Amino acid sequence: MPGSGIWRTKTVEQSIADTDEPGTRLRRNLGAWDLIVFGVAVMIGAGIFTLTARTAGDISGPSVALAFVFAGTACALAALCYAELASTVPVAGSAYTFSYATFGEFLAWIIGWDLILEFSVAAAAVAKGWSIYLEEVLAMLGGEGIATTVSVGGVGLDWGSLLLVTVLATVLTLGTKLSSRFSFVITALKVTIILFVIVLGLAYLSPDNYTPFIPPAAEGDEAGAGVEQSLFSLLAGGSGSVYGGFGLLAGASLVFFAFLGFDVVATTAEETRNPQRDVPRGILGSLAIVTLLYVATSLVVVGMVPYTELATEAEPEGRKTLATAFSLNGVDWAANIISLGALAGLTTVVLVLLLGQQRVLFAMSRDGLLPRALARTGGRGTPVRVNILVGIVVAVAATFFDAGRLEEMVNVGTLFAFVLVSAGVLVLRRKRPDLRRGFQVPLVPLVPVLAIVACVWLMLNLTVLTWLRFLAWMALGVLLYFAYGRRHSLLGRRERLEESGQD
Numbered sequence: 001m002p003g004s005g006i007w008r009t010k011t012v013e014q015s016i017a018d019t020d021e022p023g024t025r026l027r028r029n030l031g032a033w034d035l036i037v038f039g040v041a042v043m044i045g046a047g048i049f050t051l052t053a054r055t056a057g058d059i060s061g062p063s064v065a066l067a068f069v070f071a072g073t074a075c076a077l078a079a080l081c082y083a084e085l086a087s088t089v090p091v092a093g094s095a096y097t098f099s100y101a102t103f104g105e106f107l108a109w110i111i112g113w114d115l116i117l118e119f120s121v122a123a124a125a126v127a128k129g130w131s132i133y134l135e136e137v138l139a140m141l142g143g144e145g146i147a148t149t150v151s152v153g154g155v156g157l158d159w160g161s162l163l164l165v166t167v168l169a170t171v172l173t174l175g176t177k178l179s180s181r182f183s184f185v186i187t188a189l190k191v192t193i194i195l196f197v198i199v200l201g202l203a204y205l206s207p208d209n210y211t212p213f214i215p216p217a218a219e220g221d222e223a224g225a226g227v228e229q230s231l232f233s234l235l236a237g238g239s240g241s242v243y244g245g246f247g248l249l250a251g252a253s254l255v256f257f258a259f260l261g262f263d264v265v266a267t268t269a270e271e272t273r274n275p276q277r278d279v280p281r282g283i284l285g286s287l288a289i290v291t292l293l294y295v296a297t298s299l300v301v302v303g304m305v306p307y308t309e310l311a312t313e314a315e316p317e318g319r320k321t322l323a324t325a326f327s328l329n330g331v332d333w334a335a336n337i338i339s340l341g342a343l344a345g346l347t348t349v350v351l352v353l354l355l356g357q358q359r360v361l362f363a364m365s366r367d368g369l370l371p372r373a374l375a376r377t378g379g380r381g382t383p384v385r386v387n388i389l390v391g392i393v394v395a396v397a398a399t400f401f402d403a404g405r406l407e408e409m410v411n412v413g414t415l416f417a418f419v420l421v422s423a424g425v426l427v428l429r430r431k432r433p434d435l436r437r438g439f440q441v442p443l444v445p446l447v448p449v450l451a452i453v454a455c456v457w458l459m460l461n462l463t464v465l466t467w468l469r470f471l472a473w474m475a476l477g478v479l480l481y482f483a484y485g486r487r488h489s490l491l492g493r494r495e496r497l498e499e500s501g502q503d
Contacts, residue, residue: 006104006105006106006486007103007104007105007106008104008105008491008492008495009100009101009102009103009104009105010100010101010105010108010367010491011101030272030273030278031272031273031274031278032277032278032281032282032285034272034282035265035272035278035279035281035282035283035285035286036281036282036285036286036289037184037187037286038265038282038286038352038355039265039282039283039285039286039287039290039352040187040191040286040289040290041186041187041348041349041351041352042260042348042349042351042352042353042356043258043259043260043286043287043290044187044190044191044194044290044293044345044348044349045126045190045342045345045346045348045349048194048258048290048293048294048297048322048345049321049322049338049341049342049345049346050129050321050322050342051254051255051257051258052064052255052258052294052297052298052301052322053301053310053320053321053322053324053325054310054312054320054321055067055251055254055255056298056301056302056307056310057307057308057309057310057311057312057320058242058310058311058312059241059242059243059247059250059251059254060214060243060247060248060250060251060252061212061213061214061215061243061247061302061307062209062210062211062212062213062214062215062302062303062307063213063214063215063247063248063251064251064255064298064302065295065298065299065302066213066248066252067248067251067252067254067255068252068255068258068291068294068295068298069295070248070249070252070458071252071253071255071256071258071259071458072259072287072291072294072295073454074252074256074418074451074454074455074457074458075256075259075287075291075418076284076287076291077422077447077448077450077451077454078418078421078422078451078454078455079283079284079287080284080441080442080447080451081418081421081422081424081425081441081447081448081451082095082263082283082418082421083279083280083283083284083439083441084280084425084437084439084440084441085098085421085424085425085428086098086265086275086279086280086283087275087276087277087279087280087437087438087439088428088435088436088437088438089101095111095115095263095417095418095420095421096108096111096112096115096360096363096364097363098420098421098424098428099111099112099420099421099424100367101424101428102423102424102427102428102431103420103423103424103427105369105486105489105491105492106481107420108369109364109369109477109481109485110474110477110478110481111416111417111420112360112363112364112369113473113474113477113480113481114413114416114417114473114474114477115356115357115360115413115417116357116360116361117409117410117413117473118260118410118413118414118417119353119354119356119357119360120357120390120393120394120397121397121409121410122257122260122353122410123165123350123353123354123357123394123398124161124394124397124398124401125398125410126346126349126350126353127161127164127165127346127350127394127398128158128161128398129346130160130161130164130343130346130347130350131148131149131158131160131161131164131398132148132160133339133342133343133346134148134160134343135147135148135160136339137339137340137343140336140339148160148161155400156400157399157400158398158399158400159399161395161398161399162395162398162399164347164350164398165350165354165391165394165395165398165399166391166395168347168350168351168354168391169354169387169388169390169391169394169395170391171351172351172354172355172358172387173384173387173388186344186345186347186348187348189341189344190341190342190344190345190348191293193337193338193340193341193344194293194297194341195293196337197297197300197322197326197334197338197341198293198296198297198300200326200331200334201300201301201303201304201325201326202300204303204304204325204326204329204331205300205303205304206303206304207303209302209303209304209305209306209307210302210303214243214244214245214247214248215243215244215247215307216243216244217242217243217244217245217246217247218242218243218244218247229241229246229463229464230246230249230250230253230460230461230462230463230464231459231460231461231462231463231464231467233246233250233461234464235460241461241463246461249457249461250461250462252458252461253411253458253459253461253462254411254462255294256411256414256415256458257410257411258290258294259287259290259291260353260410260411260414263356263414263417263418263421265279265282265283265286275438276436276437276438276439277438279438279439280438280439297322300325301322301325304325304326304328304329305324305325305328305329309324309328310324310325321338321342322338322342323335323336323338323339323342326338354390354391354394357390357394358383358386358387358390359383361374361383361386361389361390362374362375362383362386365383365386366490367489367490367491368485368488368489368490368491368492368493369481369484369485369488369489370484370485371488372488372490373385374386374389409466409469409470411458411462411466412459412462412466412467412470413470413473415455415456415458415459416455416459416470418451418455419451419452419455419456419459422448422449422451422452422455423448423452425441425444425448426444426445426448426449429444
């Protein structure tokens with residue numbers, strides 16, 4: 001048994017063997033195109049419809065396009081590492097499973113707990129955004145005055161979010177292949193709308209709006225000092241991280257949220273017919289498509305209106321979106337089309353985030369770190385109990401709680417996972433050079449090291465408050481591991497049986 005105690009590792013062979021365990025077996029029915037659809041479905045959504053305008057107005061100015069390039073580069077480096085590990089360890093759980101095979105059980109639990117934060121918080125936050133767009137679309141269709149949030153006994157109830165999560169959790173329970181087909185239809189629609197936005201927006205560009213490309217750093221109360229400024233800005237003695245060089249870097253760390261999704265592709269490796277070939281294609285293909293669309297869209301948006309008009313105002317209705325640039329140019333009909341596209345786009349985002357959350361919990365439950373009863377699959381080869389649990393938790397969060405600005409909280413957890421995955425490539429290359437790798441990262445160790453540096457750099461440009469919340473969540477996870485996970489670990493039980501046999 002490699003390792004012992006909290007550092008015990010689960011061999012790649014054992015991880016793959018566990019996928020054939022009766023009662024917890026997933027159906028293999030996905031191909032490369034299905035995975036690309038999943039990746040594009042989750043990445044094209046909240047980021048392109050909401051983050052682009054807000055980041056330009058509040059943080060980076062016109063240089064938001066460059067921020068997307070920085071974030072996309074970091075993702076591309078990490079994506080290469082994900083592709084190698086996913087093709088080597090084609091098992092549900094993504095970074096959690098990879099960490100179990102390389103760093104040991106404790107760090108695997110930490111990364112699994114981290115992924116729970118990433119997917120659950122993101123799904124709830126995006127579901128809230130979907131509900132807002134639903135209200136706008138209903139008004140556009142003649143349902144003026146219909147609110148998606150109502151007061152029940154003094155408690156705000158968002159029935160729009162509840163409806164979305166309930167329907168999507170049901171779709172996932174019926175089968176992953178069905179959810180892939182559902183995603184394909186909606187993803188094709190929103191990609192078409194985004195291309196329409198880019199082409200139409202070209203007619204309203206003004207070169208003056210690109211100057212200054214990197215606005216001078218904000219001063220005083222507008223600089224976002226204290227716990228609201230980036231950690232790097234604080235350590236470097238900066239007065240804040242709004243506009244200027246610090247704003248550009250902070251913007252890259254924020255728009256990183258828009259790329260959240262390619263790692264979800266890795267969570268479906270166990271359900272892929274040829275994971276060694278198709279998972280790398282799914283990860284890299286989806287990332288390439290959305291990076292091109294993000295950069296093009298951001299250049300169009302900041303070229304249509306001055307970046308100052310995209311800044312968030314004090315009023316709740318002051319939050320700007322992609323449609324704002326068209327409304328400010330008097331093209332309201334185009335803004336309505338964008339709202340429809342956002343509604344479709346955010347639907348598939350929530351769908352794939354729920355899928356990723358379910359697969360991580362499924363993998364952790366199958367290993368005994370969470371109750372193993374959750375890992376049982378139904379007649380359709382889907383983990384029904386996990387699906388129901390995740391659906392209930394996310395539905396409650398999205399229905400009754402104000403999601404607020406959770407993008408940064410999601411980002412720090414995701415970047416932390418990317419760091420461990422990139423390091424995992426180096427560790428597994430050294431420990432298990434004999435393993436079959438359907439895809440290999442080029443220029444090792446240079447590329448994994450660059451991926452680690454890029455992700456840590458983005459983490460440092462998140463706010464101090466985000467770091468404090470992240471550390472508190474991780475501390476809670478450590479307590480839960482020692483209270484339950486360590487004692488119920490299936491690998492730990494095997495270890496104790498072997499020791500008792502030797503005695």
